[in-house]
Amino acid sequence: IQGVRAADTATWAAVLWQSVGNTLFGYAAWGWLLSRHPAAVITPMAMLVPVFGMGASAIWLGESLPPWKLLAAGLVMSGLAINIFWPTLERRLARA
Incomplete structure (x- = not known):
């Protein structure tokens, strides 16, 4: 109060x-x-909200980014990259 x-x-x-x-x-x-875009393409991008939040708090508020947070952000971004690019990779692997 x-x-x-x-x-x-x-x-x-x-x-x-x-x-x-x-x-x-x-x-x-x-x-x-x-x-x-289809919802299946857009919805996984919501996983980037915490990553951008950590980055913004580091830039504007001076909060630290310890290695474990950077690793966590990297894992999230890697998972999203695999999710987004998997159909293309799968087609290329099938042709090979």
């Missing part, structure tokens, strides 16, 4: 941005992507 009472204009502007601005951008971007 004290935190709500002590919140200044900048705090409420940040809350407004998080609740309205990011939500509108997120849903608009998601809808735009789904209108152009």
Whole structure:
């Protein structure tokens, strides 16, 4: 309760941005992507949200990126790359 009472204009502007601005951008971007690509192609990209969150917090907030976080991000991105490029690789392997 004290935190709500002590919140200044900048705090409420940040809350407004998080609740309205990011939500509108997120849903608009998601809808735009789904209108152009199949859901099976777009949905796995949601796995990148934590990776971008870690990167953004390191850049803007100066949070550390220990090796285990970098490894985790690499594993997520590797899994997505395999998922995205597997049909192409499978066709190439079948031809060979």
